[in-house]
Amino acid sequence: MKDKIFLILITIFSVFFLVAAESVTTTTNLGDPVIGKEIYESQGCGACHRINGLGGTIGPDLSKIFEKSDDYIRESIFEPGKVIAKGYKNVMPSYKGVLTESDVDNIIVYFKSLNKKKKSIKKNK
Numbered sequence: 001m002k003d004k005i006f007l008i009l010i011t012i013f014s015v016f017f018l019v020a021a022e023s024v025t026t027t028t029n030l031g032d033p034v035i036g037k038e039i040y041e042s043q044g045c046g047a048c049h050r051i052n053g054l055g056g057t058i059g060p061d062l063s064k065i066f067e068k069s070d071d072y073i074r075e076s077i078f079e080p081g082k083v084i085a086k087g088y089k090n091v092m093p094s095y096k097g098v099l100t101e102s103d104v105d106n107i108i109v110y111f112k113s114l115n116k117k118k119k120s121i122k123k124n125k
């Protein structure tokens with residue numbers, strides 16, 4: 001009987017530990033690429049921007065925007081008129097007051113995740 005209770009306690013404990021460990025890793029992340037992708041899609045960024053061949057052509061292709069710094073991407077979203085990408089017009093609306101800092105964190109993490117995917121595809125080959 002005592003052994004059984006001990007086993008049950010151990011099980012409950014390990015489940016609790018796993019859940020706790022999971023929540024620590026997700027809360028220490030700067031942003032969530034899945035949420036970032038959702039924001040990108042719901043805000044209509046894809047009407048003007050292409051990612052891996054999908055989307056509009058009014059703005060630059062963002063498939064390789066991960067090569068730019070976080071600050072550059074953040075500024076491009078909040079103050080699009082400050083630095084105008086070569087060959088494009090200053091038609092992107094500012095998302096100041098529309099998106100929060102953490103929305104933009106999520107978008108940046110989404111852009112960076114496009115890089116990881118490419119690397120892992122190369123590795124698998």
Ligand code: HEC
Pocket residue numbers: 040043044045046047048049058059060062065073076077080081083084085088089090091092093095107
């Ligand atoms: C009405 C069309 C339009 C929409 C909608 C739009 N953009 Fe843009 N975006 C542009 C254009 C045009 C440029 C290039 C001119 C400039 O740098 O401002 C640009 C530039 C950028 C750049 C810099 C690209 C580079 O190569 O330097 C980023 C990053 C960016 N946009 C992200 C976004 C995100 C994220 C959204 C959605 C929240 C968005 N854009 C919505 C038109 C748009």
